[in-house]
Amino acid sequence: MNEVNLEEEKEPLINLINIYKIYQMGNTEVRASNGINLKIHKGEFVAIVGKSGSGKSTIMNIIGALDVPTQGQYILDGQDVSTMRDDELAEVRNKTIGFIFQQYNLLAKQNILDNVELPLLYAGLRKSERRERAIASLERVGIADKWKNKPNQLSGGQQQRVSVARALVGNPSLILADEPTGALDSKTSREVLDFLNVLNLEGNTIVLITHDNSIAEEANRVVRIQDGVIVFDGPVEDYKRSRT
Template identity: 55%
Template sequence: MAIETLAPVQPTTEFPNADGPHPGDVIVTSNLWKTYVMGDQQVNALRGVNLRIKHGEYVAIMGPSGSGKSTLMNLIGCLDSPSKGSYWLNGHDVSKLNDDELARIRNKEIGFVFQTFNLLARATSLHNVELPLIYNGTPAAERTARARAVLESVNLGSRMMHKPNELSGGQRQRVAIARALVNSPSIILADEPTGNLDSKTSVEIMGLFDTLHAKGNTIVVVTHEPDIAEYAHRVITIRDGSVASDQPSSRITGQKLSH
């Protein structure tokens, strides 16, 4: 179930360009800041980030350690709230929601894929994929059927009763991707999805993201690796908490990006 789409926000004095989400937008940020207080110091991890990502886009957010890309990922993933600015996800302003409301949005609207897989060690692949459906109260028969279907879609139908220690790294990441897909989220948000995989398996997993994108999924990959970023169709580079560049990837332009 998608979030109800709200009417576009009117420009204000504080955010003169904050016209809010347009038809087809899934992620919109306006003057997004995140400030951490460390003793008597204030650290601005994000400094007025403006983004607009449409439904069906395949976007990489790239930057070195300390650039602010992980902070931006946490805000996009509704794992944290901004210090200032606005964030609309699927037409809904989520920047002012409380923790319980953010948890509900995360479950319904965002499919997470993590570098470390984050699978329950003693649970089967099927049960790991069912977890988001258990949390939102989906009846048992329906959640099992949906979990089986998405495991089949990532070519793990024969491994659904296996536990993580019985799977290869690539298979475990496929389970994580199936879990991300099971709620039919607005976006798939992948944080360094190949970070724990060898080169051959990384190519296989990025090929799976290509397949998912071709089926209409909106994919946002957060990475520090240029080669992984260029699997996407658009690369947003973050430096010192701001957007340093936003351009088509080399697979679209045919030219290697400079980072």
């Protein structure tokens, strides 16, 4: 609680100002984001929770620089992302954000080392440096010995660890995890969540997107989205209390 208040003085890492995302579906207008204001500071572990269709995926796409809002301003790490062109967004994703996806999203034909190197490849790093950093990242998630394997030779939990290694390798300011446990059994889910906690304790900023309240309660702060607006934003303790 206190920590968050202290950070309030500084420039937030994520600053969503009055974000609207409006889709035209035939004659009807769908407001997937309907005026969202959200600040997330460095070192926070925030869960964005909402049912399917609540607009949480839209807000995750905007936070992840995969999409731009129809209206409003998004400042990420001091940069205005909301008006960027495709290649500028790609640059932001590459340098600033580490993605962890539900389906791991590893390239099936490449071994896990090449997979982890991928963000560094697009960052334009030399081969030797890519290799070094990718191995270090794989060691961090405890799977470096399998670097030669293809993703389909690994278990789901191991694949998710590879995707965590890939998210970490570029040393991003933000780790964005989209339903990271959605495809895992409860034991491996636990492992991944524990690992996210460790990463947060090490100072990484984590935004976790989930539909599952029990997963959301792993975070320190919960943001609940419903019909494109934030209906709850507060510490996890308050969130738990509000649900009982």
